[in-house]
Amino acid sequence: MARLRYVKTLEQVKAARESNPEFLDSTVRSIRCEYETDPALARAVIPRPLEPADEPLVCMTLSHVSMHVTPELTIEIGSGVFGVKARYDGEEGIYLVTMPMTTEQAVVPGRETFGEPKKIADIAFDMDDEKARGSVTRLGVAYMEAGGRIGEALPEREMTELGFCFKALPSCEKERDFDGDPLLVRLEWRHRHRKVNRIEDGEILLRESPFDPVADLPVLRIVRMEAEEGTTESNGRVLRPVPGEWLLPFLHQRYDDPANPGIEI
Numbered sequence: 001m002a003r004l005r006y007v008k009t010l011e012q013v014k015a016a017r018e019s020n021p022e023f024l025d026s027t028v029r030s031i032r033c034e035y036e037t038d039p040a041l042a043r044a045v046i047p048r049p050l051e052p053a054d055e056p057l058v059c060m061t062l063s064h065v066s067m068h069v070t071p072e073l074t075i076e077i078g079s080g081v082f083g084v085k086a087r088y089d090g091e092e093g094i095y096l097v098t099m100p101m102t103t104e105q106a107v108v109p110g111r112e113t114f115g116e117p118k119k120i121a122d123i124a125f126d127m128d129d130e131k132a133r134g135s136v137t138r139l140g141v142a143y144m145e146a147g148g149r150i151g152e153a154l155p156e157r158e159m160t161e162l163g164f165c166f167k168a169l170p171s172c173e174k175e176r177d178f179d180g181d182p183l184l185v186r187l188e189w190r191h192r193h194r195k196v197n198r199i200e201d202g203e204i205l206l207r208e209s210p211f212d213p214v215a216d217l218p219v220l221r222i223v224r225m226e227a228e229e230g231t232t233e234s235n236g237r238v239l240r241p242v243p244g245e246w247l248l249p250f251l252h253q254r255y256d257d258p259a260n261p262g263i264e265i
Contacts, residue, residue: 028079028191028232029127030063031134033146033204034224037084037217040265045217046086046095048246049184050164053085058217059094060204062134062146064125065232078102078123080136080144082214086164088239093162093186097253098212100136100144114185114236115167117254119212132199132227136212139256143209148202150227156194163187166247167238177248181241193230210258 008016034057042056061081066074079101083094100121101107110116122137133147168182202225206215252260 026068026232026234027066028063028228028230029125030061030228031125031127031132031146031199032224032226032228033060033202033222034058035060035204035219036221036223038220038265041217042084044263044265045084045097045250047166047242047250049240049242050086050088050095053087053092055085057085057223058219059083059085060144060146062123062125062136062144064127075103075105077106078121078125078134079106080121080123080134081163082144083163084217088164088184088186091162091186093164096163096165096187097217098214100138100212111254114187115165115183116187117165119254119256127227138209139211141207141209141211143207143212144214145205145207146203146225148199148225151198151200154196154198154226157191157196159191159193161189161191163189166242166251168244168247168251170251178244182244182247184239184242185236186239187234187236190233191228191230192232193228195227195229197227199225199227210260211256213260213262216262 037056037058039056043052046052063079065077065079068074080099082098083096086093086095096117099116099118100123101118102123104120107118107120110118125134130150132150135142135145165185166182167185169179171177171179202222204219204222208215
């Protein structure tokens with residue numbers, strides 16, 4: 001009897017869904033940053049129907065993640081989150097601008113399942129009892145970096161963090177923009193941090209890159225920098241469809257677009 005691994009039974013599909021890395025418990029070490037940027041730029045980068053938060057804050061997290069697939073198998077990746085505080089229907093979260101990841105296994109499920117703006121990148125992460133530092137490099141540019149000295153210990157905590165992104169299918173037909181209305185997705189990350197420290201003498205470096213223009217949202221004031229260790233569980237759900245023209249001016253940012261002139265603010 002021959003075996004064909006390009007096809008599964010429905011029972012096998014159901015079992016595989018339970019082990020999808022996007023839904024697994026993960027052990028995470030992170031450098032969590034928030035900084036204030038120009039209010040006009042923060043407003044301009046957020047698509048409808050999301051609204052800007054009260055403060056023009058950018059959230060940036062660099063992490064080393066151990067995804068526990070089975071008791072015998074753990075997948076380790078580097079992960080980054082870069083987004084702007086936004087609000088929808090009274091809930092505040094992060095509008096996700098870009099999410100660099102070190103492996104295809106982390107990028108593909110997140111983009112296809114949730115519409116997360118993930119890209120493959122090289123991520124360096126180093127944390128010990130004295131210092132923490134992380135950086136993201138793509139196409140020869142170390143465009144995002146943060147770190148500092150490990151300082152005051154803070155209490156253990158549990159917290160729920162929300163993210164917003166758009167799940168969209170660009171059309172294969174030139175006459176159309178999308179093969180259906182884009183979907184606004186709400187992500188939920190449940191963090192349990194067993195160790196938290198302030199980062200002292202911290203710095204955030206955003207370097208110019210034509211492929212990942214995070215430097216267009218400059219650091220005006222660092223609001224928060226912390227080192228974390230703990231576990232994270234994630235899930236998501238669709239909130240609503242949105243008109244394609246609302247998302248179209250922003251969709252290119254999840255692809256490499258070096259000829260993009262941008263807009264004047």
